[in-house]
Amino acid sequence: MRLAILGGSFNPVHLGHLHLADSVLSAFDYDRLILIPAHISPFKRRGEYGAANAGPQDRLDMLLASIPADPRFSVDDMELKRRGVSYTADTVNAVIDKYRPRGKPALILGDDLAADFYRWKNAEEIAAKTDIILARRVDPRPAFEFPFPHKILNNDMMAVSSQKIREYAASDGPWRYLVPAGARVIIEERGLYGKAASSVSAELTAAVEEAARKTLAAERFLHSRSTALTARDLALRFGLNPAEAYLAGIAHDLGKSLNKKRMLALAEKDGRPVSALERKKPGLLHGRAAAVLLQGRFKLHNKRVLEAVALHTSGAADMGPLAMVVYIADKIEFSREAVNPALREMAGKAPRPGEKALSSLLLAVLEDNAAYLAENKLELLPATAELLQKLRKELT
Ligand SMILES: [Fe+2]
Ligand SMILES: [Fe+2]
Numbered sequence: 001m002r003l004a005i006l007g008g009s010f011n012p013v014h015l016g017h018l019h020l021a022d023s024v025l026s027a028f029d030y031d032r033l034i035l036i037p038a039h040i041s042p043f044k045r046r047g048e049y050g051a052a053n054a055g056p057q058d059r060l061d062m063l064l065a066s067i068p069a070d071p072r073f074s075v076d077d078m079e080l081k082r083r084g085v086s087y088t089a090d091t092v093n094a095v096i097d098k099y100r101p102r103g104k105p106a107l108i109l110g111d112d113l114a115a116d117f118y119r120w121k122n123a124e125e126i127a128a129k130t131d132i133i134l135a136r137r138v139d140p141r142p143a144f145e146f147p148f149p150h151k152i153l154n155n156d157m158m159a160v161s162s163q164k165i166r167e168y169a170a171s172d173g174p175w176r177y178l179v180p181a182g183a184r185v186i187i188e189e190r191g192l193y194g195k196a197a198s199s200v201s202a203e204l205t206a207a208v209e210e211a212a213r214k215t216l217a218a219e220r221f222l223h224s225r226s227t228a229l230t231a232r233d234l235a236l237r238f239g240l241n242p243a244e245a246y247l248a249g250i251a252h253d254l255g256k257s258l259n260k261k262r263m264l265a266l267a268e269k270d271g272r273p274v275s276a277l278e279r280k281k282p283g284l285l286h287g288r289a290a291a292v293l294l295q296g297r298f299k300l301h302n303k304r305v306l307e308a309v310a311l312h313t314s315g316a317a318d319m320g321p322l323a324m325v326v327y328i329a330d331k332i333e334f335s336r337e338a339v340n341p342a343l344r345e346m347a348g349k350a351p352r353p354g355e356k357a358l359s360s361l362l363l364a365v366l367e368d369n370a371a372y373l374a375e376n377k378l379e380l381l382p383a384t385a386e387l388l389q390k391l392r393k394e395l396t
Helices: 015-027 047-052 056-066 078-082 088-099 123-129 162-170 181-190 202-215 218-237 242-251 260-270 276-280 282-298 303-310 321-332 341-348 357-375 382-395
Strands: 003-008 032-037 073-075 106-110 131-135 150-153
Touching (some): 003 088, 015 032, 015 106, 056 073, 056 078, 056 181, 078 088, 088 123, 202 218, 202 282, 218 242, 242 321, 260 282, 276 282, 282 303, 303 321, 321 341, 321 357, 341 357
Parallel strands (some): 003 032, 003 106, 106 131, 131 150
16 A cells, blocks of 8 residues: 655644645555644644644544545544654654555655755654655745655645634634534534534533433433434534534433323424324324423424434434434444344445435435334334435435
């Protein structure tokens, strides 16, 4: 495997980083590019990370959440594990040791740092062991002689920097679409860099979780916890808000403890039709009842979370991605017995670009469920049948 290395603080990772990485792979013959976040960059003052309020783990998580759809990229946390100041010479040796690449690994160097490269720790050794690629970071290109063998990348420059994003985020500026979707949800969920807060508060989630703990049977509560964690994982993988996924997962079965009459009465308030089957078996309405309860009792108004809770039993042809994630999580979470292992395996795989991975996973779960119902001579809900038909048409 031919490897290229792109190091940096990634505080946070932004579209310019990924565009640069993509440009290297387009211009030169490498199989994979490894992004390596620095623990402490020799070029930054120590204070930067603390003041900016994103720790090493945050920077790593943002990177991991930004590239799962692209198998050409990977992230390595070796510099974080090594701690201390991150010297490129150590990293180059560690990469060669660990990956045994074919040929020399490429080292991507911004031309803003290149003029001082000769002063780096073991610069000659780095230059001997890698193929240095000089990438454009500043315009116009600085004029200097680079005294080591190298290639020049004529990449486009994007007018985006981590510093600008941090400043924007701290002042409610337009930072959101300068970073990959996965990084955006982590910044929002964790409230990094100042004001970027999640639309779902930690207090609300804690209150709902406490209600689930108190009102549900122990086993049902464990199932809810496991659903919440599975939904959170899936949300991260598919670029959705993990805090919303967790909340929907922990709340989805809150209606289970209601009596049938109350379930029906609550569900009828949400505006969707109640089918004959649901009228006969009001237990099927526990999700919709829970969504109505969450609005009244907990003042939860996040539409995505409410939809996910309401639709977790039936699904619906028009359901959104968060609802899909919670539907899937409910069916495959790890405390559930007799789950088809192929579904869990499919859910654990990173989606590939161009695949309708979330819909495909949902279809697989639905087909599995439909087969089980048919075997036991049970009826499909009309909304489920409609969803199934739509996905089959779209995907097969
Ligand atoms: Fe349920
Ligand atoms: Fe459930």
